[in-house]
Every structure is written in structure tokens, then in C-alpha cells.
Amino acid sequence: MPLEVTVIPCLDDNYGYLLHETTENVWAVVDVPDAAPLRAAIDAAGGKLDLILITHHHADHIQGVAELVEAYGAKTVGHGADAARLPALDVTVSEGDMVSVGAEQARIVDVSGHTIGHIAYCFEGAKKAFTADSLMALGCGRVFEGTYLQMWESLKKLLALSPETLVYSGHNYGAANGRFALSIEPGNEALQARIAGIAQADEAGTPIVPVLLAEELATNPFLRPDSREIQERLELVGADAGAIFAEIRKRKDNF
Known part of the structure; x- marks a missing residue:
């Protein structure tokens, strides 16, 4: 598999990700909630990091x-329009741009709503999407800066991606999201x-990600x-559909 992903639990309920593109031996991380666990994973893998x-x-x-x-001299990538609120960026991107991680390419998707300038990294060839706090495991991010319609x-x-896409999101809110989901769709057996x-x-202490987009479509x-x-x-x-989504999000906010 040319793009290998290691899920790194961080803080109380965050996930960071260590990516290895094996063809060109390029290493990247998606988000850094806490340096220590990611450094431990990077060092265990050989101590190389090219991109953040x-x-x-x-x-x-x-x-x-x-x-x-x-520690590693890695180059940072982020949304140019939000550069003032991000760590210093070496590469600025926006909607539709492509980012190379070795032989693999991620399409940048602007998923503003949770924040303005939130982006997802969609490796469509590898069928992997890193969505952070936009599409989340059995949920979506709270709308802090955008509008419900924008979210x-x-x-x-993201719904337009292949249903076989593996979705890697930013948090484990699965249990709470499940309780809410059951409150509005109790008859959903897949849920x-x-x-x-x-x-x-x-219970086993294992990550709840990644999840197939097809499973999100059936249960989220x-x-x-x-x-x-x-x-x-x-x-x-x-x-x-937008009005229904807005009502679902409002109910989750007050659940």
C-alpha cells in the first residue's frame, strides 16, 4: 500500500495522523494536537518528517x-486565506489545489463552517480523506464561525467522494454522537x-477511525x-436538505 496511515491518539479525544508514502519514502502528519505522541511515532518509524x-x-x-x-525541519501546509491564524506556512493552498505527498496527491477541499478556512485533504487515488472537524465519526463539527448552510x-x-473512501476525522466523539443519532433515528439498524x-x-482502547464513507452515509x-x-x-x-441539516445541528448543540 503506497500510502500508509498510523492513527495517533492525542490529548483526551483528538487524533493526529502519521502518513508514509512508501514509493518515495515521504512522511507527513495531518494536524499536531500534541507533539509528544507524534514525535514518539515519528522517531519509532525512523525519525523522518517531510510535511505537516x-x-x-x-x-x-x-x-x-x-x-x-x-525537531525535523518539516514544511508546513495550510490554507493561505487563514495564514494569520495558523503557524508559519511554507506552502499555502486553497480550494482545488493539489498537495503532493510523494507519489500520492491530496486535493484540497474547503470545508468551512466549523471554522472559516477549514480544509480537508482528500487523497482520491488512495481513497483516504482527512476531514478533521468537518465530517467527523458519526457526526460533524459544531458550527462556530460559519453558517449552517455553509457547513x-x-x-x-465530501459526500461526492467515493463511498469506499476511508474517512480520518479529528476526534473521538463517537459515543456521544451515537446517543444523539439514536435520538432522531432509533430505527436505523446499521446505526x-x-x-x-x-x-x-x-472498551479496548482502539481508535474508532478510519470509517468508510459508505458507513457514514448509512449511519451519520x-x-x-x-x-x-x-x-x-x-x-x-x-x-x-439544508434546512433539515440545520435543525439536526441545532438539536445536537442542545442535546
Whole structure:
């Protein structure tokens, strides 16, 4: 497999990622919630780091960047429009740009909503997407800076990826997301099975990521405004998908 990914649990519930493109022996990380666990993984793998791919400006995704740059001389990549809130960037990108990690290429997708300037790195050839706090495991990020409609439009971009894409998101909020999802779609058997799987993973101390996009489509309420059961629960049968998404997000905020 030319693009290998190691999931690195960080802080209380964050995930960082160590990527290895094996053809050209290029190493990268996606976000640095905490330098120590990522340094341990990098050093165990040989102590090489070429790139740091930054998704958005929140401290629990960037606070370890400077330490990794100093330790390994890695180049930083991030959204140019949000450069003022990010660590110093060596490469600035925006929607539609491509970033090379060795022989693999990531398409930059602007997924603003959680923050303005949030980006996802979509390796469509490798069928891997690093979505941080936009599309999350069984959820989506709280809308802090954008609008509900903007967040829905961002998620729609990710919905266009192959269903076989593995989604690597920024946090383990799976148990809480599952409880909420069950409150608005209790009849979804795939959801019930996924919640049980998340509980088993948490019990074993193993990551709940990555997840196939196909599984998110079948279980994640934020991607399911067309679900008849959800529409009936929200009393929004036949409403616009964006309006249904907004109501789901508002209910999750107050759940």
C-alpha cells in the first residue's frame, strides 16, 4: 500500500495522523494536537518528517506544530486565506489545489463552517480523506464561525467522494454522537450496530477511525437529511436538505 496511515491518539479525544508514502519514502502528519505522541511515532518509524498538513486554526490541532518543525525541519501546509491564524506556512493552498505527498496527491477541499478556512485533504487515488472537524465519526463539527448552510455545502463536497473512501476525522466523539443519532433515528439498524462497535473499540482502547464513507452515509445523521424517519422526528417531512441539516445541528448543540 503506497500510502500508509498510523492513527495517533492525542490529548483526551483528538487524533493526529502519521502518513508514509512508501514509493518515495515521504512522511507527513495531518494536524499536531500534541507533539509528544507524534514525535514518539515519528522517531519509532525512523525519525523522518517531510510535511505537516494543517486543517484549521484551533489550538487542539496546531499547538504541537512548531515543535515538530524544529525537531525535523518539516514544511508546513495550510490554507493561505487563514495564514494569520495558523503557524508559519511554507506552502499555502486553497480550494482545488493539489498537495503532493510523494507519489500520492491530496486535493484540497474547503470545508468551512466549523471554522472559516477549514480544509480537508482528500487523497482520491488512495481513497483516504482527512476531514478533521468537518465530517467527523458519526457526526460533524459544531458550527462556530460559519453558517449552517455553509457547513451543509461543505459536507456535500465530501459526500461526492467515493463511498469506499476511508474517512480520518479529528476526534473521538463517537459515543456521544451515537446517543444523539439514536435520538432522531432509533430505527436505523446499521446505526445500532455501529454504536455497539464504537463501544467495543472504546472498551479496548482502539481508535474508532478510519470509517468508510459508505458507513457514514448509512449511519451519520448529519449526512442523512433524506431519511424519512429523521424527517418525521423533526416534523420536517419534505423540507429542503439544508434546512433539515440545520435543525439536526441545532438539536445536537442542545442535546
